[in-house]
Amino acid sequence: MRSRESKGDILDTIVNLPKTKRGQKTLNKILKxxxxLFYEKGYHSTSIIDITNKSNxxxxxxxxxFKDKFNLYKYLLLIYSHEIRKAVAEKITESDSRYDKEKIGLYAFLNYMRVNKHVYNILWExxxxxxxxxxxxxxSFSLRYIEGLRKSQQTGEVSEVDLTxxxxxxxxxxxxxxxKYVMFENAEDVDFEAVVDSVMDILENGMFNK
Known part of the structure; x- marks a missing residue:
């Protein structure tokens, strides 16, 4: 598992972040x-004892x-949110148009999910x-999304629609x-570029004949 480091006042209420590399290593073992276990057994069927035994x-x-299992769970969701945003942001940094941001962002999201399928199970639970x-x-995702969409709307690239x-x-x-293409299908056999192109064609041209 990647190193789990986050910042923000909200973290103070759910996790006691370590100040040493040794402490971070221990925290990562707990998170992993x-x-x-949450992926294999589900949240309710996993106990703190299960977690400590597995992490040794x-x-x-x-x-x-953590003061309880619930705060650990919330911290995992914060990590997923941060990782997804980062995975997308890193790919769209040099994109100027909203069209390119949506296309590249969707491709980045699908690739993140391809290697992190467990996120769907844990998040939706x-x-x-x-x-x-x-x-x-x-x-929270919507609010951040709206910020970018509003800028594109102000430049005239996005039409005057309800941004929410x-x-x-x-x-x-x-x-x-x-x-569909990560959970229902074998993601390794899916041409993500073709899927993204189809999505963008629908977004650009619409679903109704004019």
């Missing part, structure tokens, strides 16, 4: 074990970082753990295209 740490060590987490996850609706339309496309 929890991630695998003492029970007390767990509580150095949040709807049955605490609906507020599920809502907050997508609402548009952000959810675009997120919905990404989510369900990902489900």
């Amino acid at each position: 074990a929890a991630e695998e 740490i003492a029970l007390g060590t767990f509580y150095i970082y 949040s709807l049955y753990i605490d609906k507020n987490i599920f809502v907050d996850y997508y609402e 609706v548009l952000s959810y339309v675009l997120m919905g496309i990404s989510n369900f295209i990902g489900l």
Whole structure:
């Protein structure tokens, strides 16, 4: 698992971030074990003892970082949100047009999900753990999305449509295209470029004949 380091005041309420490399290594072991167990067994069927046994740490060590399993789960979702945004942002940095940002961003999202299929399972289970987490996850994505869409709308590239609706339309496309071609199909056999081209053709030309 990649090094899990994040910043922000919100983290203070859910995780005690380590100050040493040794502490970060221990935290990463906890996160990796929890991630695998949540994916394999689900949140409710996974206990803190399961996590500490799998990560080969003492029970007390767990509580150095998290006060409970729920906060550990919330921290994982924050990590996924950060990683997805980073994966997309790194690819669209040099893109000038909204069209290119959407095309390259969707391709980056699909590739992230290709190697992180577990994210779908763990994220969507949040709807049955605490609906507020599920809502907050997508609402935060929407708000950030709207910022970029508004700039493109101001330049005239994006039409005068409701940006909240548009952000959810675009997120919905990404989510369900990902489900189809990453979860339902063998992602290694899928031509993501062709899939993305089809999506962009629909976005650019619409679904209705004029």
